[in-house]
Amino acid sequence: MTLSSERDGRAGDEPARSLLEAGALTPAWADVFRAVPRSLFLPDLLWSHDMATGRSVPVSRNGDPEGWERAAYANVPLVTQWDDGAHTGTNPGNVPTSSASMPSVVAAMLRDLEVSDGTRVLEIGTGTGWNAGLIARRLGGSNVVSVEIDPAVVEQARGALKRAGLSPEVVHGDGRDGWPDGAPYDRVIVTAGVRAVPKRWLEQTRPGGIILAPWGTHYSDQDALVRLTVGDDGHATGPFLRMVEFMKLRDQRLDWNRFRAHVPEFPGDADESSTQATMADLGDRYGSVRFVTGLCVPHCAHVVNRTGKDAGKAWFFDLLSRSWAAVEFRDGEPDATVHQCGTRRLWDEVERALTWWTEHGRPGVDRFGLTVAPDGSAHPWFEDPAKALPFGWRPRT
Template sequence: MTLPSEQDGRAGDELARSLLDSGALTPEWAETFRAVPRALFLPDLVWSYDMATGRSVPVSRAEDPQAWERSAYANVPLVTQWDDGRHTGVEPGAVPTSSASMPSVVAAMLRDLDMTEGMRVLEIGTGTGWNAGLLAHRLGGSGVVSVEIDPSVTKQARDALKRAGLSPEVVNVDGRHGWPEGAPYDRVIATVGVRAIPPAWLEQTRPGGIILAPWGTHHSDQDALVRLTMADDGSARGPFLRMVEFMKLRAQRLDWNRFARHIPEFPGDADVSSTRVTLAELGDRYESVRFVIGLCVSDCAHVVNRSDEESGKAWFFDLASRSWAAVEFHSGKPDATVYQSGSRSLWDEVERALRWWTDHGEPSLDRFGVTVRPDGSVHPWFEAPENGLTIG
């Protein structure tokens, strides 16, 4: 068993105190955070991610051990793998595909899991193994199963957990399928973003059990943490808690190349109109209005190509047909040009969603929730499950 060094202990105590002060860490988890420091689970090369700029900076333990240790105990996410393991070298790769989450995010999710002794927990997405280690320290290894799709990430996590003297069951499988051999579970926690709640997770969770997952629509890369409670009929329902940001489940990543057939040439036969909606009103990556539009406008992918703060082009693509819309925003001009093509008038739907959100007083995210049927279909609602979110 690898015990934290005296230096690790001081840094861990300081991190735990700051998380307790912020409310992310609750007292019942404090000793576990001190006993299972994140540094024990990190590789010698990590990339410290700045969420404000989107830049990832390499930090090498061999070349700068002090900077590496500061990063290990800082409240920042650390990328630990790029491009599904195909990346080599020190400079960042194209797409981050495994990471150590921000300690405040980890602590808050464990708080929201609302565990008690004797529960069985399934974790989707082992990553470095730190979260599985925290769970195993609190519940004992026999109460925790963690699944990871990447074989090399699985091995690294197992090795780290062994060094730390912790023994959750770590299984190399696709997280979509859960791990039925260990079911039923009292809690399921996903540390990857999902665009659909797999039916297997519902099947493997006890009635009254909780599924905690970063969920979102293909409208954007945004995730919101949803806390679902299982019902006796095999469905689950619950509210969104707050915005989070996670790497996506590999099987549910959006392939943008699929939309190349939507627009053989621009603007083609598109209908042309105008709108007074501004680019800012569509929301940025951290604003809930963008997430709510995704709830209201189903099966729609959205991306913005910005020229500056006020100008650029917003694209909307139907996931089920070849309908599309594009809106050109011009700095200093009150009107934006709208192009729409296909059986769905996607921009009209977006405008209706924006009007609904404004008319309802720009409600916060925690007033929304979803019901997930046993087949995995998701039904958004506003303030209560019986208030289905339908925008006329």
């Protein structure tokens, strides 16, 4: 199959038009979207992911060709691998580990990448190869390198790109190392969520170049897209643009088993107190509360086990010590019970962060930004790179 596949080209028109109208696509990228349809890069079996419910539904090209075609052009993420390839069969696996990202997210990231003729791009996370194919169509294959960690995914992407008549360099490797052989790059685009920006990406980007990456803390699964400009001094700094949701870079996923040892018995010798905060104050999957709390309470992971509308237990774990906190919210009761244990008072830190956020008018992520030092350490800021968050961030690479 080549790019001139008429059927795919026609079917690709409609998504390109609606993304253009929604402002996600620029006219130049709209032509590229029409020429490089997503369907060319998809396997016969995929899982259509519903962002609202979090459910993934299998769609087989052989069993349901029309459903497959609809999924291919829908504005939804399509999971193409589970559990780093260990999962087989039609039912969803445990962790989605490769996908074709949501077209509107792909389009908006390409817009924010601000490329022009001759721009050299490094992509981290080749996945299906669709994004690398789009960039290669716009800038020429010789200007695009894409790094993918999974060998089977690399082979599929290379095959799809070849069939599409596109020739970016697809490298099998760990994206943390970038790809020095192709450096320096004008742009680095990362299509997996990161918890730390590897210093090699800074080293391999030309001064004035841009690193666009979904970045977040371990406080939650949330990522915000950060657009860092690399300076002459090797630092990279820039604003968060908006919330996004990406599967994480392989070695930057949080291993929840590490917290088993934190709470040998509950409540043990933990201090008990109470709070008038509610479960709703902690935020949900969509707003920016969790993301901002993560900026203000470094090296902390949290999980909420909901048991009713306003009831449930929130757990907080320190990533650097065994400190933990638990808050039990009960339906219809104004006071929640707090237990805190260890040298760090995690709930006090969370409550302080929520108060600070409220007092500042509940700012969205686009009022925050990040500076990454040449050694990879990260420093979040509020409104101005010179205004560090007042929470004593202890940077860690």
